[in-house]
Amino acid sequence: MSVSSGESILREELVKRGHTPLEIARFIKVLRKDGLLEDLLNALTRLSVVYKLASVVDIEEVEDIEEQYRMLINLLSKMCGDSAYVRPILRRRVNEYKRAVSEILDDLNESIERSITSGLNKLEDIRSKAIEELAEVGEAREVIEKLKSIPLRRARSLEEIVRNVEAFEQLLIVVKELEKKKEVYEKSKKLLSTIENLINVIEEKYREAELVGVKLSYIEDYLLAARYCLAEHASSKSMPSLHCLVNAEKVLSRVLEDVERALKYGHRLIELKASISDLKAECISALRRLELDEIADLMRFIGSELPFLPIELISGVEIEKLRLFLDVAEDLKNGLDELRLELSFAREVNEESLVVKIHPLLKSGFSSTLVKGLAEELRRLRLASLGVEDLTRLYSIWRRTTLDMLRKKGRLKIDELTFIPSSWRKRFLEYLAEEESILIEGDTIILASESLKKIMLLKRRVEALINLVEALSILKSVKPSLLDDLKRIAKRLRLLEVSVKLGEDKRKELEEIEKMLDSILISMSAYEDVLYETR
Amino acid sequence: MAEKGRNWNLAKVKGPIYDSLISKIWPPPSIEGVRFLYSLMCSELLDDVRQLAYALHRLKKLELFSNYFGLSYSDDIADIERESIEMLRRVSRDPLWHGKAVLEHSLVYTEIANRYKPKIQGIRQRAERLEEKIMERLSLAVEELATILNYSPRAQTPSYIFAINTLKRVLADPTLLTKNQFVALFDTVLNLLIIEEEEVEESLESVEKSYQELIQKEEREERRARLEVILALTKKYPHIAKYVLKRLGELRPEVKR
Numbered sequence: 001m002s003v004s005s006g007e008s009i010l011r012e013e014l015v016k017r018g019h020t021p022l023e024i025a026r027f028i029k030v031l032r033k034d035g036l037l038e039d040l041l042n043a044l045t046r047l048s049v050v051y052k053l054a055s056v057v058d059i060e061e062v063e064d065i066e067e068q069y070r071m072l073i074n075l076l077s078k079m080c081g082d083s084a085y086v087r088p089i090l091r092r093r094v095n096e097y098k099r100a101v102s103e104i105l106d107d108l109n110e111s112i113e114r115s116i117t118s119g120l121n122k123l124e125d126i127r128s129k130a131i132e133e134l135a136e137v138g139e140a141r142e143v144i145e146k147l148k149s150i151p152l153r154r155a156r157s158l159e160e161i162v163r164n165v166e167a168f169e170q171l172l173i174v175v176k177e178l179e180k181k182k183e184v185y186e187k188s189k190k191l192l193s194t195i196e197n198l199i200n201v202i203e204e205k206y207r208e209a210e211l212v213g214v215k216l217s218y219i220e221d222y223l224l225a226a227r228y229c230l231a232e233h234a235s236s237k238s239m240p241s242l243h244c245l246v247n248a249e250k251v252l253s254r255v256l257e258d259v260e261r262a263l264k265y266g267h268r269l270i271e272l273k274a275s276i277s278d279l280k281a282e283c284i285s286a287l288r289r290l291e292l293d294e295i296a297d298l299m300r301f302i303g304s305e306l307p308f309l310p311i312e313l314i315s316g317v318e319i320e321k322l323r324l325f326l327d328v329a330e331d332l333k334n335g336l337d338e339l340r341l342e343l344s345f346a347r348e349v350n351e352e353s354l355v356v357k358i359h360p361l362l363k364s365g366f367s368s369t370l371v372k373g374l375a376e377e378l379r380r381l382r383l384a385s386l387g388v389e390d391l392t393r394l395y396s397i398w399r400r401t402t403l404d405m406l407r408k409k410g411r412l413k414i415d416e417l418t419f420i421p422s423s424w425r426k427r428f429l430e431y432l433a434e435e436e437s438i439l440i441e442g443d444t445i446i447l448a449s450e451s452l453k454k455i456m457l458l459k460r461r462v463e464a465l466i467n468l469v470e471a472l473s474i475l476k477s478v479k480p481s482l483l484d485d486l487k488r489i490a491k492r493l494r495l496l497e498v499s500v501k502l503g504e505d506k507r508k509e510l511e512e513i514e515k516m517l518d519s520i521l522i523s524m525s526a527y528e529d530v531l532y533e534t535r
Numbered sequence: 536m537a538e539k540g541r542n543w544n545l546a547k548v549k550g551p552i553y554d555s556l557i558s559k560i561w562p563p564p565s566i567e568g569v570r571f572l573y574s575l576m577c578s579e580l581l582d583d584v585r586q587l588a589y590a591l592h593r594l595k596k597l598e599l600f601s602n603y604f605g606l607s608y609s610d611d612i613a614d615i616e617r618e619s620i621e622m623l624r625r626v627s628r629d630p631l632w633h634g635k636a637v638l639e640h641s642l643v644y645t646e647i648a649n650r651y652k653p654k655i656q657g658i659r660q661r662a663e664r665l666e667e668k669i670m671e672r673l674s675l676a677v678e679e680l681a682t683i684l685n686y687s688p689r690a691q692t693p694s695y696i697f698a699i700n701t702l703k704r705v706l707a708d709p710t711l712l713t714k715n716q717f718v719a720l721f722d723t724v725l726n727l728l729i730i731e732e733e734e735v736e737e738s739l740e741s742v743e744k745s746y747q748e749l750i751q752k753e754e755r756e757e758r759r760a761r762l763e764v765i766l767a768l769t770k771k772y773p774h775i776a777k778y779v780l781k782r783l784g785e786l787r788p789e790v791k792r
Contacts, residue, residue: 217550218550218585229573229576241641241644244573244577247644315592
């Protein structure tokens with residue numbers, strides 16, 4: 001589009017208002033003669049540039065311009081039809097009209113100037129923003145260069161301004177497409193990061209659920225698909241499908257809810273099972289004390305309807321089934337708790353009434369009179385083998401996790417083993433200490449090297465001996481050098497204990513201390529009965 | 536490519552969709568199966584396929600339990616499994632996947648979902664109907680086994696009652712029972728049935744004869760199923776034949792044309 005000529009605009013407007021070409025030609029002639037035409041045509045030409053700019057950006061001043069333009073055209077139309085102006089003889093109102101046209105033209109020119117400046121400024125803003133936004137988009141490099149090369153505010157003529165605006169307009173279409181692409185990139189980047197986080201959280205909770213004996217194998221399918229999604233988009237340069245990412249995020253959020261629910265139920269179930277197991281042990285011991293061995297044997301079968309851990313769930317539906325078991329376990333725990341209370345204070349129990357109480361806990365559905373002899377028969381059958389504790393079944397996974405945690409941190413508080421029911425932690429650590437180089441000091445578990453473990457054990461043994469010798473010296477005459485020797489050994493062990501790494505010389509020293517301790521023990525054989533305790 | 540530089544360790548994936556269906560089409564270590572799993576997620580078919588895989592898993596568990604009662608649904612279950620795998624193969628080979636620009640993917644995925652969702656759901660419903668049928672037969676079988684064993688002098692022992700009642704209780708929802716738990720329970724029942732072995736063949740023949748006689752007369756669906764279950768139990772555990780004959784004798788007056 002080129003700049004429209006002011007004369008053609010004027011002619012067009014006057015034709016629209018019903019003036020004949022002859023009237024218009026005469027009117028233009030008069031305007032030229034009065035020195036109004038040049039300014040007028042110039043303003044109308046500049047006006048077309050404003051409209052061109054306004055087609056690309058919003059210009060607030062355009063409304064004022066339109067009003068002023070309408071007033072001007074109305075005035076010109078009136079002048080064109082007024083014989084007092086156009087007839088050479090009459091021309092009575094010339095000065096009046098000239099003044100009015102000049103006033104409107106002044107206002108219009110001012111508005112046009114403001115509009116062009118404002119429009120060009122807005123285009124400049126759009127350009128800077130686009131350059132900034134697309135700076136990191138590889139495909140946008142060419143467009144950015146082209147945008148930069150347009151001399152928006154440096155245009156020398158109206159024609160140049162219009163040419164620049166037209167070129168800018170064309171580039172803007174490309175910019176908008178690129179911005180849309182960038183938006184998709186950014187959204188997908190955000191979604192991919194959310195998906196990655198979800199995968200990590202789900203994996204973590206999934207492992208945590210495994211620790212409480214709940215294996216959610218169906219989640220592996222979702223994790224596999226989601227990991228593929230991440231890998232695919234990390235390695236691909238093509239535009240990711242937002243549809244897929246939105247879907248993956250939605251699905252994974254649901255999976256996370258599932259795994260959290262399973263984890264909650266799993267925790268509760270294992271805690272309840274641990275309580276049931278402890279309560280059963282207490283009841284059994286009370287029953288044995290009361291010489292009710294047959295009923296004590298029967299107690300082992302209580303709770304056989306609860307799922308044995310670990311349990312594998314292959315659908316989200318099964319998580320809800322797990323919840324139903326919680327109610328059963330809760331009832332059992334309460335029933336056993338009542339029984340334990342009753343038995344712990346009892347000196348004598350009526351066997352018949354006890355059987356009536358145990359009967360509902362067995363949930364066997366047979367008459368309570370048939371309980372007699374049942375334990376003996378069940379023991380012979382394979383059913384009895386079902387009574388293996390969850391602790392034994394979950395031991396290997398707990399062992400692996402505890403050792404991993406210890407390797408990472410070096411030491412752990414016993415309370416940190418939240419996945420193991422609190423009443424089982426001590427027993428678990430006893431098993432673990434037998435198998436692994438760990439030390440338990442108060443409420444802390446320490447991963448120890450074999451040498452450190454040996455030092456700690458020796459230290460404890462020596463401390464116990466010192467206490468004994470001190471106690472013995474009150475009752476019997478003990479060689480004074482014995483206590484001094486032991487104290488010297490204790491001191492050397494303390495020094496060895498703080499050594500970060502035991503070199504060959506320190507290891508030799510440890511062996512030497514062991515020999516010294518052995519010889520002290522031999523020399524103490526006179527107090528064999530006491531020593532027996534310390535070995 | 537997603538597989539580059541990544542150890543997917545597919546042999547260890549135990550997700551039921553991958554393990555029981557997809558790996559049958561693309562055995563590990565092919566990454567194709569994982570790519571397809573992701574496509575299922577994109578087209579919102581993953582949940583439907585998961586439900587199908589779950590239904591199949593339940594069926595397989597019931598198949599194992601049924602075998603203990605002398606019942607066999609292996610062919611029906613294998614049919615459904617084959618059909619499921621075939622359906623997934625068809626989804627993966629749909630021409631819609633090919634030749635589309637990435638931006639058009641959402642349309643492709645929606646179209647794929649519209650095309651296959653009802654079909655996958657159809658197979659799942661078939662699997663569920665079969666499951667219902669097996670469950671019905673299983674409860675009939677437990678009921679009949681309990682009734683038949685009532686004729687045994689051992690039936691009045693508390694351990695037998697305990698075991699049979701536990702069996703009945705767990706069969707109300709066998710899907711949560713592990714194979715080992717089930718086997719242990721069933722063995723408990725069976726261990727109670729150590730019955731003298733003499734005249735086993737003869738008794739089995741008599742049962743079959745009696746069965747033929749009754750099944751020809753019986754028209755009621757439920758009763759026919761009961762008779763079939765009794766015969767299956769006897770074939771599986773011929774030692775109970777003499778008690779089965781007593782049970783059939785009990786049913787004889789009730790047979791209706």
